Amino acid sequence: ILQASDISKVYPSGEDTVTALNHLSLEFDAGRITAIVGPSGSGKSTLLNLLAGFDVPSSGNVTHNGNSITAMPETTLASYRLAHFGFIFQNYNLVSILNAQENVELPLSLASVPRLERTKRAKELLARVGLGKRITHRPNQLSGGEQQRVAIARALATNPSVIFADEPTGNLDSATGSGILELLTGRSEGSEARTLILITHDMEVAARADKIVKIRDGRLDSGA
Amino acid sequence: ILQASDISKVYPSGEDTVTALNHLSLEFDAGRITAIVGPSGSGKSTLLNLLAGFDVPSSGNVTHNGNSITAMPETTLASYRLAHFGFIFQNYNLVSILNAQENVELPLSLASVPRLERTKRAKELLARVGLGKRITHRPNQLSGGEQQRVAIARALATNPSVIFADEPTGNLDSATGSGILELLTGRSEGSEARTLILITHDMEVAARADKIVKIRDGRLDSGA
Ligand SMILES: Nc1ncnc2c1ncn2[C@@H]1O[C@H](COP(=O)(O)OP(=O)(O)OP(=O)(O)O)[C@@H](O)[C@H]1O
Numbered sequence: 374i375l376q377a378s379d380i381s382k383v384y385p386s387g388e389d390t391v392t393a394l395n396h397l398s399l400e401f402d403a404g405r406i407t408a409i410v411g412p413s414g415s416g417k418s419t420l421l422n423l424l425a426g427f428d429v430p431s432s433g434n435v436t437h438n439g440n441s442i443t444a445m446p447e448t449t450l451a452s453y454r455l456a457h458f459g460f461i462f463q464n465y466n467l468v469s470i471l472n473a474q475e476n477v478e479l480p481l482s483l484a485s486v487p488r489l490e491r492t493k494r495a496k497e498l499l500a501r502v503g504l505g506k507r508i509t510h511r512p513n514q515l516s517g518g519e520q521q522r523v524a525i526a527r528a529l530a531t532n533p534s535v536i537f538a539d540e541p542t543g544n545l546d547s548a549t550g551s552g553i554l555e556l557l558t559g560r561s562e563g564s565e566a567r568t569l570i571l572i573t574h575d576m577e578v579a580a581r582a583d584k585i586v587k588i589r590d591g592r593l594d595s596g597a
Numbered sequence: 598i599l600q601a602s603d604i605s606k607v608y609p610s611g612e613d614t615v616t617a618l619n620h621l622s623l624e625f626d627a628g629r630i631t632a633i634v635g636p637s638g639s640g641k642s643t644l645l646n647l648l649a650g651f652d653v654p655s656s657g658n659v660t661h662n663g664n665s666i667t668a669m670p671e672t673t674l675a676s677y678r679l680a681h682f683g684f685i686f687q688n689y690n691l692v693s694i695l696n697a698q699e700n701v702e703l704p705l706s707l708a709s710v711p712r713l714e715r716t717k718r719a720k721e722l723l724a725r726v727g728l729g730k731r732i733t734h735r736p737n738q739l740s741g742g743e744q745q746r747v748a749i750a751r752a753l754a755t756n757p758s759v760i761f762a763d764e765p766t767g768n769l770d771s772a773t774g775s776g777i778l779e780l781l782t783g784r785s786e787g788s789e790a791r792t793l794i795l796i797t798h799d800m801e802v803a804a805r806a807d808k809i810v811k812i813r814d815g816r817l818d819s820g821a
């Protein structure tokens with residue numbers, strides 16, 4: 374379903390370059406949970422950003438259901454993402470001038486969902502992540518883990534078939550984090566299982582995946 | 598050494614208020630490691646910010662070695678913090694226009710440390726956190742865990758007697774995180790043990806503390 378073919382990503386670094394990803398090829402099966410693990414700086418977020426089309430590889434290709442993410446012009450890609458993908462950024466990327474409810478509604482407005490339905494969905498999701506009493510708080514009036522939960526609710530807003538989650542439980546205690554994972558996999562809802570690709574440093578979280586992919590120095594690491 | 602006496606913190610929240618901390622009293626022994634744990638939103642960061650004087654309690658007092666942090670005027674407090682405290686923020690608070698080395702040098706410049714010594718110290722610390730090859734990278738050219746490590750190096754720059762660390766290993770794999778803890782406790786350096794007050798969701802990290810303090814709904818939680 375989602376395929377990375379021989380992708381590399383090279384960044385300039387002063388006089389030198391950094392090869393964040395080095396000829397990586399990977400496939401992600403529909404409806405499965407894949408955990409991406411590896412040391413800090415090993416290329417995990419770079420990989421996730423390329424898969425969701427937030428960045429372009431220096432070489433190689435990303436395709437989703439046969440559609441080339443890499444070749445899509447930005448506007449087409451933006452609509453494609455809106456229609457199919459949900460993304461939880463490592464630094465959340467919440468809009469600071471919008472409150473929690475407005476942040477979650479944002480993708481729904483972009484998807485032209487009618488206001489009443491938007492509001493209902495946003496409030497539902499915020500309640501599901503335990504923020505029912507924080508919907509009017511702006512990001513700087515929320516704790517770190519509360520901001521993370523708003524980002525999670527936002528990624529779920531359009532009920533996408535693929536969710537990319539970059540450290541979705543890093544700022545959550547294990548009880549809260551556990552509930553979040555249920556929500557992300559979508560399985561608890563009895564709906565069709567969504568594809569979840571998540572980066573984590575937490576081995577308990579990784580253990581709940583169907584498949585674990587290890588990255589080291591921009592390459593797949595088959596080691597133990 | 599560091600004492601919170603009956604501190605409360607109340608935030609406005611729309612029509613209502615949020616009581617982030619509710620008449621909390623605590624003491625932190627010099628040279629010891631204290632871990633603060635508790636659910637997301639329970640008041641941990643609020644507590645840490647009040648202890649280091651980044652915020653003022655709605656009521657109650659914070660004192661360090663008998664000096665009232667709460668009563669100090671901002672300029673005095675800023676110098677006091679520079680002289681005694683190091684702080685690792687949950688969201689790092691790096692200066693985006695400065696590169697890694699410049700971010701670490703910042704407290705040293707503020708402390709009027711001569712340039713050559715500043716540069717030497719910053720480079721040493723960045724090497725110690727594994728970023729020897731990233732010193733010219735700005736925050737947006739660094740991975741999440743690399744940004745976290747710059748924040749850690751910066752907190753250590755002035756070799757403070759007290760370090761406040763808000764989730765210092767949240768974005769680090771366990772191997773990297775483990776080395777960071779050694780560095781933070783300062784014990785590996787053979788120097789006088791510093792006071793480390795750290796918030797963590799990671800029970801392995803908490804297990805390395807001399808004392809664990811549990812917070813729930815803005816109060817001390819004596820429960821299991
Ligand atoms: N814009 C950039 N310019 C230069 N180097 C970069 C840039 N972005 C990332 N890098 C480098 O690429 C490497 C991989 O970054 P990436 O964010 O993918 O790591 P990561 O595995 O997600 O790490 P972490 O677990 O710390 O979040 C890092 O060493 C980083 O310094």
Ligand SMILES: Nc1ncnc2c1ncn2[C@@H]1O[C@H](COP(=O)(O)OP(=O)(O)OP(=O)(O)O)[C@@H](O)[C@H]1O
Nearest residue numbers: 514516517518519608617637638639640641642643
């Ligand atoms: N400026 C603010 N205005 C209103 N409410 C706030 C503000 N800052 C924090 N809060 C609320 O106070 C509570 C405690 O926040 P705090 O950041 O101390 O939690 P925390 O224990 O650090 O959580 P986490 O583990 O998620 O980082 C949260 O529920 C938060 O919504």
Ligand SMILES: [Mg+2]
Nearest residue numbers: 418463740741
């Ligand atoms: Mg990352």
Ligand SMILES: [Mg+2]
Nearest residue numbers: 516517642687
């Ligand atoms: Mg916090």
